[in-house]
Amino acid sequence: MDFIRSMVLRDLETGKYDGRVVTRFPPEPNGFLHIGHAKSLCLNFGIASEHPGGRCHLRLDDTNPDTEKAEFVEAMKRDIRWLGFDWGPHLYHASDYFEQLYRYALVLIDKGLAYVDSSTEDEIRERRGSVTRPGVDSPWRNRAPGENRDLFRRMRAGEFADGSHVLRAKIDMAHRNMVMRDPILYRIRHASHYRHGDDWPIYPMYDFAHCMSDSLERVTHSLCTLEFENNREIYDWLLEHVDAPQPRPEQTEFAPLVLDYVITSKSKLRPLVEGGHVRGWDDPRMPTLAGLRRRGVTPAAIRAMCDMVGVARAQSRVDMAKLEFAIRDDLNDKAPRAFCVLDPLKVVLTNYPEEGTETFTAPRFPGGAGDGGVRELPFGRVVFMDRSDFEETPPPGFRRLTPGGEVRLKYAYVIRCNEVVKDGEGKVTELRCTVDPSTRGGVAPRGRRVRGAVQWVEPKSAVRAEIRLYDRLFSVAEPPLEDLLGTLNRGSEQIVTGALLEQGVAGTRPGDHYQFERIGYFFADPEDCGEGAPVFNRTVTLRDSWKARKRGAATGADGVRGEPVRPRGPASAQQRPPEEALRTDGERLWFTELVELGASEAASINLARAPELRAVFLAARTEYPDGADSIAAWLVNEITRLLGSGAAYDIGRLAPEALADLVEAVDEEEMSHRQGRTVLEALLREGGEFEGMRQRLDLEEIGDEEALLAILRGMMETYPEKAAAYRGGQTGLLGFFVGGVMKRTKGKADPRKASELAARLLSDPEGVATAQKR
């Protein structure tokens, strides 16, 4: 389960959204959906479908009239349906909210939280500052709400030219988050919107439109990719300040899908289309859903891949092999087998009758997959096999046909090559072979082992077809966005016109899947595949360990993968003293003082920065001066942890005297560290003094050796192999046994003793037993 699904579950348990689960998929209709969107689609629609009453909205985020088109909307809807998702009645458009958005903007203006800025674009940019330099206020920043209202109303009325004014949120021009430096909410754009024509001369910006749209639709979980991380702050700010209804949607970011050898930037994909480097948005080499579909990739395969990839916050690159696996896995029992000879080489069977013919049958799906049907393969004196299945000088390990060697024509005969005929240039034009009649129809010839089996085609019945072999569009795993064209894979499309296929594919209809045996999965092109003139796109090759081995031998290394993508930098040995991390003089002063008072350096760093903890430390130390180091350690290690856990712990309730007493009790071994921790938790929750709390709590600890040993023996009997592994050197297993004891005693066992006993018992069961007897 990924972190987002866990979060949704948690929200369901706590009733945060009254049991509602509403997600949304909000593409901007300015291009085609691609494989990266598929991940988001699977996530959003997936989560919605996993909960009763859950739903996922399709919302076109159409707030920029310059780039958006109705045709993109239609393409998106088609692609989403194709992928297998259904938004039901929940189709929305951000542009339909323009009126409400406008009113929300007015709310901000009236609250003095938004203003009309009449600066130029350059001025605004200049005044924004930089990541290291604070911005400066616009001279228009302090216009009165009335004036802002009037100006904004006139912006809407169309009185002003593009770029003359913008509406901005009034937040903080020195904000550490650049997004919060008075972000622009509205701009003037006299452009025709594909849905609303010239109704609006002003358009809301993403930050404003997005959160408001989510809120208007009562979305619960607004999921987006990592690059919007910094925008979360403005998302929350805006909803809060327009008094959006509770509970408000919350944005959560996840890592986008990044595939090796693939780019998923719409702005980078467009030049490929427009520059004629591919045949269109649906070119089979494109990562668009339309392209993948045309290539023959199935929706199920894409969904399966997204499933494999998972959802997390860590940036990652996914190996193409995962997609390829998903495709093969899905097509394996969907695509009937057929013979295809890409590069035909004539084979004359010299001992076969001149006019002889016969027909063999072969399964449509071998190995029990599929429908169990058969296909018929005519056979004759002349057949064609693939040129690559014959080698005059075979490399070691070659299992196909060689001069004087044998190979099995699959489902027909084993043949032996007796003669190689060449043309004037030395090119092999014909193989003269003999069939072994005893091997007819694939009947096992006893005592004979023929390793190679190849596909073949009988010419008179064969079907000609155009075959398009596709490979990755880019030659490097991580195409550089500045020089995409330079890394285009020149051989990404290879068109084969002279291929011969078995007769059965004559009836192929556009959109049919096949597996051409030993070659790969192919898809009858939905556009170009015509009656009697089939055109097939290679969806994906089959796994090929032979090719992989040859490639490895040829390059001496990994020929495909290229450079490691993410070199892990060795941590440089430069370790500076930790106090250099302290930022202010005040903190540094405290640091030295705390160290002098007896706190360790590591703890002092913490205390120097945290006034509340420090105050407790100082007070507790006066109660128990010798324990300064321990007190500091408890404060930093245990208290910080508890406070950070989000539970109902409050440092304010902890009396320094109580802490001092507690630490002293542990130091004096009046109680274990573990018991101390239990008391501390209670003190942080309820306050009070130490001794009283200690009396009240059930701090009983099982220290009785007999009892602990009994539990340990029980565990050793239950997990004899673990005990053996421990003795074999896997000492890490000690934690397994101690942990087991802790669990069985509900945390009551004295861990130190349990650990000690476990170590003794595990390494020498007999010794402990005899010691026990005595």
Next chain:
RNA sequence: AGCCCCGUGGUGUAAUUGGCAACACGUCUGACUCUGGAUCAGAAGAGUCCUGGUUCGAGCCCAGGCGGGGCUACCA
């Protein structure tokens, strides 16, 4: 440089309250007399970026460091 996010086998993700580092892809081996590719069986491969701290016990808690990414559009 500032702020934010993220570091777990080659790749992608898991790991309940701190208690056996798991799954998938990939790789390799073997079996299967008919795909060198299907299928089945098996194996190798990380001790969790580094250094320290807390703890009986740390992938998980604390500190520091290193590395990667995002943010300075009137795009989304």
